[in-house]
Amino acid sequence: MLNSLFYSRLYEWYEINHRVLPWRETDDPYRIWLSEVILQQTRVAQGLEYYLRFVDRWPTVEALAAADEAEVLREWQGLGYYSRARNLHKAAIQIVESLKLKVERSGELKVESIFPNTFEDLRALPGVGDYTAGAIASFAYNAPYPAVDGNVYRVVARLLDIDEAFDTTAGKKLFHKHIDSLLDREHARVFNSAIMELGALQCTPVLGDNCAVCPIREFCQGCANGTASLLPVRKPRPKVRDRWFTYHIYLQSPISNLQSPIFTLIHKREEKDIWYHLYEFPCEEHPSPVTGNPSPFTFTHVLSHQRIHARFIVHRVQKMPDLAGTIVIRWDDLNDYALSRLTLRALDTLRHKA
Numbered sequence: 001m002l003n004s005l006f007y008s009r010l011y012e013w014y015e016i017n018h019r020v021l022p023w024r025e026t027d028d029p030y031r032i033w034l035s036e037v038i039l040q041q042t043r044v045a046q047g048l049e050y051y052l053r054f055v056d057r058w059p060t061v062e063a064l065a066a067a068d069e070a071e072v073l074r075e076w077q078g079l080g081y082y083s084r085a086r087n088l089h090k091a092a093i094q095i096v097e098s099l100k101l102k103v104e105r106s107g108e109l110k111v112e113s114i115f116p117n118t119f120e121d122l123r124a125l126p127g128v129g130d131y132t133a134g135a136i137a138s139f140a141y142n143a144p145y146p147a148v149d150g151n152v153y154r155v156v157a158r159l160l161d162i163d164e165a166f167d168t169t170a171g172k173k174l175f176h177k178h179i180d181s182l183l184d185r186e187h188a189r190v191f192n193s194a195i196m197e198l199g200a201l202q203c204t205p206v207l208g209d210n211c212a213v214c215p216i217r218e219f220c221q222g223c224a225n226g227t228a229s230l231l232p233v234r235k236p237r238p239k240v241r242d243r244w245f246t247y248h249i250y251l252q253s254p255i256s257n258l259q260s261p262i263f264t265l266i267h268k269r270e271e272k273d274i275w276y277h278l279y280e281f282p283c284e285e286h287p288s289p290v291t292g293n294p295s296p297f298t299f300t301h302v303l304s305h306q307r308i309h310a311r312f313i314v315h316r317v318q319k320m321p322d323l324a325g326t327i328v329i330r331w332d333d334l335n336d337y338a339l340s341r342l343t344l345r346a347l348d349t350l351r352h353k354a
């Protein structure tokens with residue numbers, strides 16, 4: 001640990017400057033878990049909207065467990081990284097099932113804690129890694145575990161002037177050793193919150209003049225050595241993979257009004273691939289760019305490690321083709337299905353063209 005002045009400066013700054021967010025105002029582990037899963041790869045402003053909707057619709061873990069996966073995916077629509085939503089739902093079911101087992105074994109009608117309350121039990125939930133388990137353990141139970149997200153890596157790399165990449169196995173180990181020794185074990189809740197918030201608001205990726213007004217400046221080695229703006233170091237990014245998709249949008253309309261479709265055809269992605277269990281228009285994948293047969297609209301859709309070159313072909317038909325794995329649905333019911341973001345973009349374009 002650093003000396004006590006470091007911690008008092010940090011906590012004082014946090015007390016005055018932190019953003020007031022609903023998941024900070026509660027020690028309910030369910031709500032904290034929900035916020036942590038939603039906020040992965042998501043901006044706070046966008047995540048807040050989803051968090052409020054989820055909490056409103058499923059205020060408890062039991063309520064979430066009782067929902068259909070399709071409903072959860074639909075509510076998640078637009079956030080991307082759908083495996084987070086699937087794991088969230090799976091974990092809720094697991095928590096409720098294990099509660100039932102506990103009740104059966106103990107013979108009592110009420111068991112003290114429905115939500116897992118140790119780091120190990122939290123870590124065993126689907127989709128919960130070290131970061132999320134540490135965040136729930138410390139924020140809900142003040143248990144002495146660090147919660148290390150990108151903000152924390154950045155602050156610690158600069159504070160201790162560490163020029164090792166934080167996202168390699170060796171780098172992670174090194175950072176965790178340092179973070180473990182910095183952790184204020186008796187006040188893990190406020191320590192983790194403060195250091196994360198410092199990374200989000202003060203020790204930002206582009207530093208500008210922030211160091212001049214930083215509460216922990218006199219302890220910061222990166223600032224003293226003039227290396228802060230070069231840190232943290234990352235390993236080289238993996239190559240982005242290009243993929244080429246053609247989507248077929250079948251629209252069945254009455255002859256009297258060809259511009260108003262009544263039915264369309266969609267399918268559910270079942271392969272373990274992007275957009276697993278989401279719906280989209282029938283799709284074919286090509287090994288290389290498609291030439292000829294121009295499409296009325298095309299998109300390049302960028303995911304974390306893939307670049308999807310998608311073209312859409314509209315077929316106006318009187319009778320739907322019989323395509324394996326597809327279902328015919330009413331055009332107006334499309335919004336009842338969890339659709340990939342790319343499909344939503346295509347729909348937007350299509351509706352504006354109509």
Ligand code: SF4
Pocket residue numbers: 155158159202203204207210211212214215216217220222223228
């Ligand atoms: S002094 Fe600058 S680099 Fe160091 S923690 Fe503060 S903002 Fe970050």
